[in-house]
Amino acid sequence: MSALQLVDDYKIFQKQNRQLYFKKGKDQTETEVSVKPCFPWTQPEHFLSLRDDDDNEVFLIEDLQALDFNAIEAVRHSMRPAQFILEINRINSIEEDVELRIFDVETVQGSRIFHTKLEDWPTLLDDGSILIEDLSGDTFKVEGLQRLDQRSQKILSTYVS
Amino acid sequence: MNTITTEKKKKFIEKYLVQKGSLPQEVKILVSPNRPVAKIELYALADLDETLRLAKTWVVLTAEHLYLVPEVETGNETQYTIECTIPLSKMVKVTEVGSLGCTTMSFLQSDDLPPLGVISFTARQKIIMGHLKYVLEQRMKENSYIEGIDFDADKEYTDALLKPVLEAQNSVSTKKGKALWRLLSYLLPYRKELTIGITGAVLTTLVSLVPAFVSGYLIDKVIQPFQDGRLSMEEAGQMAWILVGTIGLIYVLREFFIWLRLKKMSVLGEKVARELRTELFAHLQTLSMDFYSKKQTGSIITRVSSDTDRIWDFVAFGVVEVGIALISLTGLGAVLIYLDWRLGLIMIAPVPLLLYAIYRHGEGMKKLFLKAWRKWSDMTTVLSDTIPGMQVVKAFNQEKRETKRFNKKNDVVTDEFNEIHNAWTGFWPLLMLGIQFTMLTVWIFAVPRLLSPESTATHLTAGTFVSFLLYMTMFSQPIEVIGQVARMLNRALSSAYRIFEILDTNPTIREAKEPVKIRRVEGDVEFKNVSFSYDGVRHILRGMDFKVKAGEMIGLVGTSGGGKSTITKLIGRFYDVNDGQVLIDGHNVRDLELGLYRRQVGMVLQDPYLFHGSIIDNIAYGMPGVNHSEVVEAARVANAHNFIGKLPYGYETVVGERGHTLSGGERQRISIARAILHNPRILILDEATSAVDTETERNIQEALDRLIEGRTVFAVAHRLSTLRKADRIFVIGKGSIVEQGTHTELLAKQDGEYRKLHKMQQEMSEFFAL
Numbered sequence: 001m002s003a004l005q006l007v008d009d010y011k012i013f014q015k016q017n018r019q020l021y022f023k024k025g026k027d028q029t030e031t032e033v034s035v036k037p038c039f040p041w042t043q044p045e046h047f048l049s050l051r052d053d054d055d056n057e058v059f060l061i062e063d064l065q066a067l068d069f070n071a072i073e074a075v076r077h078s079m080r081p082a083q084f085i086l087e088i089n090r091i092n093s094i095e096e097d098v099e100l101r102i103f104d105v106e107t108v109q110g111s112r113i114f115h116t117k118l119e120d121w122p123t124l125l126d127d128g129s130i131l132i133e134d135l136s137g138d139t140f141k142v143e144g145l146q147r148l149d150q151r152s153q154k155i156l157s158t159y160v161s
Numbered sequence: 162m163n164t165i166t167t168e169k170k171k172k173f174i175e176k177y178l179v180q181k182g183s184l185p186q187e188v189k190i191l192v193s194p195n196r197p198v199a200k201i202e203l204y205a206l207a208d209l210d211e212t213l214r215l216a217k218t219w220v221v222l223t224a225e226h227l228y229l230v231p232e233v234e235t236g237n238e239t240q241y242t243i244e245c246t247i248p249l250s251k252m253v254k255v256t257e258v259g260s261l262g263c264t265t266m267s268f269l270q271s272d273d274l275p276p277l278g279v280i281s282f283t284a285r286q287k288i289i290m291g292h293l294k295y296v297l298e299q300r301m302k303e304n305s306y307i308e309g310i311d312f313d314a315d316k317e318y319t320d321a322l323l324k325p326v327l328e329a330q331n332s333v334s335t336k337k338g339k340a341l342w343r344l345l346s347y348l349l350p351y352r353k354e355l356t357i358g359i360t361g362a363v364l365t366t367l368v369s370l371v372p373a374f375v376s377g378y379l380i381d382k383v384i385q386p387f388q389d390g391r392l393s394m395e396e397a398g399q400m401a402w403i404l405v406g407t408i409g410l411i412y413v414l415r416e417f418f419i420w421l422r423l424k425k426m427s428v429l430g431e432k433v434a435r436e437l438r439t440e441l442f443a444h445l446q447t448l449s450m451d452f453y454s455k456k457q458t459g460s461i462i463t464r465v466s467s468d469t470d471r472i473w474d475f476v477a478f479g480v481v482e483v484g485i486a487l488i489s490l491t492g493l494g495a496v497l498i499y500l501d502w503r504l505g506l507i508m509i510a511p512v513p514l515l516l517y518a519i520y521r522h523g524e525g526m527k528k529l530f531l532k533a534w535r536k537w538s539d540m541t542t543v544l545s546d547t548i549p550g551m552q553v554v555k556a557f558n559q560e561k562r563e564t565k566r567f568n569k570k571n572d573v574v575t576d577e578f579n580e581i582h583n584a585w586t587g588f589w590p591l592l593m594l595g596i597q598f599t600m601l602t603v604w605i606f607a608v609p610r611l612l613s614p615e616s617t618a619t620h621l622t623a624g625t626f627v628s629f630l631l632y633m634t635m636f637s638q639p640i641e642v643i644g645q646v647a648r649m650l651n652r653a654l655s656s657a658y659r660i661f662e663i664l665d666t667n668p669t670i671r672e673a674k675e676p677v678k679i680r681r682v683e684g685d686v687e688f689k690n691v692s693f694s695y696d697g698v699r700h701i702l703r704g705m706d707f708k709v710k711a712g713e714m715i716g717l718v719g720t721s722g723g724g725k726s727t728i729t730k731l732i733g734r735f736y737d738v739n740d741g742q743v744l745i746d747g748h749n750v751r752d753l754e755l756g757l758y759r760r761q762v763g764m765v766l767q768d769p770y771l772f773h774g775s776i777i778d779n780i781a782y783g784m785p786g787v788n789h790s791e792v793v794e795a796a797r798v799a800n801a802h803n804f805i806g807k808l809p810y811g812y813e814t815v816v817g818e819r820g821h822t823l824s825g826g827e828r829q830r831i832s833i834a835r836a837i838l839h840n841p842r843i844l845i846l847d848e849a850t851s852a853v854d855t856e857t858e859r860n861i862q863e864a865l866d867r868l869i870e871g872r873t874v875f876a877v878a879h880r881l882s883t884l885r886k887a888d889r890i891f892v893i894g895k896g897s898i899v900e901q902g903t904h905t906e907l908l909a910k911q912d913g914e915y916r917k918l919h920k921m922q923q924e925m926s927e928f929f930a931l
């Protein structure tokens with residue numbers, strides 16, 4: 001076990017197989033869990049739902065910082081994919097085809113072309129960041145229109161301002 | 162379902178997703194150490210690396226191994242190396258952790274050992290990865306059903322990747338030019354009307370050019386010579402009246418040609434739209450249920466209504482307007498140069514610039530409209546949110562808040578539209594100023610020539626100049642129309658694509674070439690090793706076997722998603738099995754004449770569907786020859802007659818869309834009356850009493866008891882009490898029959914599933930009774 005945490009009589013730990021486990025009390029069986037943030041945008045380290053194979057919640061971590069270092073690391077490691085999002089830092093073009101809007105973008109993770117429906121619009125969050133969900137369900141984030149270069153801002157502004 | 166071939170799909174994946182359309186040959190060779198090419202069962206692309214950067218790793222499944230093969234670009238070369246070979250025999254579990262942006266899949270051995278492999282991918286790859294995971298899990302189970310099933314790996318990969326794009330865009334297979342020609346081909350049967358319409362349009366344009374010319378001629382050849390004394394009053398008057406009469410005649414002709422064109426083309430457009438609507442609706446009737454499960458009702462309705470209307474607009478006006486504009490502009494240019502080439506060039510030279518300005522303005526307006534459209538949709542969202550939820554709004558005293566929310570959105574919409582108005586009201590006067598400036602330039606160059614002596618080579622007559630002025634006023638309209646061509650064409654093509662997508666969809670349920678006609682179905686039903694999957698991978702039914710004798714009542718119970726309703730859909734042949742056979746009276750259901758067979762299968766569903774119309778129309782649906790006493794008798798048997806009698810117009814009461822004026826129980830009893838009248842040999846009851854109160858349930862149950870007599874019945878039910886009369890009960894779980902027997906037999910099984918379900922329901926009844 002690479003990490004072990006005791007919160008009251010709960011244990012959250014990671015095994016050699018790199019999966020996250022949750023165990024309640026001494027005699028209870030351990031459950032393999034995944035982490036689902038309840039407020040992924042506004043409270044990424046609070047209200048983390050630990051869910052079993054059937055996607056049922058087995059435990060709710062209200063504040064990650066309340067756990068000890070090893071457990072935090074184990075949860076964070078498990079959460080890394082959960083927090084992953086394709087982050088746009090440049091817009092090359094936005095074009096329209098039949099029924100589709102085609103975004104050609106540069107993301108922190110690499111170049112990507114994706115599609116949305118013509119009637120689907122980016123979502124503007126309260127903190128100014130912008131979310132765009134494509135046809136496949138991938139979510140792209142722009143930290144803020146002002147953070148993009150002038151050309152990208154001009155291209156994207158039609159869809160968000 | 163769609164006619165796009167796998168080969169075409171591969172090209173679309175490369176074009177639309179910038180991803181390889183199939184597994185590269187190099188990878189196939191790499192994973193085939195001992196053979197020329199190994200049999201690839203499935204493959205997928207993991208598009209994130211371990212640091213969660215976009216990358217490419219091919220995940221390839223063969224009979225014995227799972228390979229992870231990264232694709233690395235080095236300069237102009239692409240290199241592949243096997244990073245990981247996972248023997249399937251070592252794999253004990255596949256875990257998947259999904260999130261907002263990526264999914265991580267781990268191929269595990271034991272808890273104490275590191276994973277055999279870990280891949281990460283975005284949602285784009287999720288469908289095909291889901292298939293892969295499912296197949297791996299089936300492999301890990303003993304006696305796996307999936308083993309031996311032949312997948313077309315290319316098809317699975319292309320279908321899974323393109324599914325979202327194809328669902329959104331529909332006919333990506335068709336090129337724009339091809340779609341336009343196909344659309345125009347609908348005009349071919351109406352060649353005569355088309356020829357008359359186009360001739361009318363061309364003649365309208367040509368005769369429109371005449372009055373200006375005649376006006377100039379009148380000045381130069383009649384008025385001026387008369388004023389100079391070269392023509393007598395009588396001669397001048399005679400000529401002038403002839404020319405004025407000619408102008409009048411031209412105006413009449415022009416209006417006649419406009420009438421001819423509008424009448425022919427609008428009627429022609431209507432004919433094309435009607436033909437498309439008829440063809441579409443008729444084709445929709447032939448499509449199988451899987452089509453309707455994949456498409457939204459609203460989207461299908463829009464295609465039959467709004468899209469065909471747009472096509473009418475395009476055919477009636479678009480095609481000809483553009484033609485007229487082109488002819489007008491060319492004709493005007495030619496006439497101006499003919500009249501005076503110097504002034505003609507001054508007038509024509511700025512035309513490309515004006516067209517470009519209109520194009521740029523159009524692009525700008527497109528963006529503004531897009532913004533306004535977005536804000537408009539925000540505002541309508543508030544409406545569609547608030548109005549259906551008005552009771553909640555009022556209950557929480559939130560009227561003011563909602564009004565404020567709406568006003569805020571409304572203000573934003575107004576601002577956007579004001580911006581649009583600012584843009585176009587600013588542009589068009591500027592454009593006109595440009596045209597007028599060109600005209601002014603013509604004046605500047607014309608005046609010295611007008612004032613020059615007649616003997617001068619460059620002298621310009623007043624008549625020619627008047628013609629010129631009149632022609633110049635005709636310049637702006639065709640320029641404006643040409644500027645709108647792209648928008649008009651895109652709108653029409655977009656509708657054409659959506660319509661052709663449906664027309665190009667083939668029904669998946671097809672009748673045999675020489676179908677077996679069973680005039681009277683006895684009702685023997687047999688499932689022989691039936692397997693079925695909606696998506697081709699996840700099996701809902703697995704090798705199911707059962708025999709039901711004519712007249713038997715079978716209860717189908719079990720957990721949701723177990724396959725109960727699927728059994729009834731296969732009996733009705735709304736879907737075809739993937740494997741095995743469904744036999745009706747010993748004949749494969751695929752061999753039966755579908756219409757004749759389906760007329761003998763009746764269905765009473767949980768949420769019965771009533772059409773907008775009278776109650777009698779709904780009960781006698783599909784039975785035009787039935788008389789009133791038969792309808793009343795059916796309603797009596799269905800316990801519906803009494804409540805129908807209470808309605809203001811009795812059986813002639815119109816029930817409204819989907820029967821919304823009636824309660825759930827009333828709708829159900831009408832649907833039972835319909836089934837009674839229909840007199841089916843095989844009856845399917847799918848949760849027929851689940852959505853009603855106890856009293857209504859008793860009424861319905863009584864009606865159902867009468868209905869089931871003498872027929873083969875399959876009754877899906879959650880309330881086990883409704884199945885006491887069943888001859889046998891099948892407990893369905895994970896695609897197969899886990900238990901079967903009578904109610905009493907099943908209750909007698911100590912650890913039986915049915916007994917557990919029964920106990921659970923009893924406890925719940927007792928709990929609620931308290």
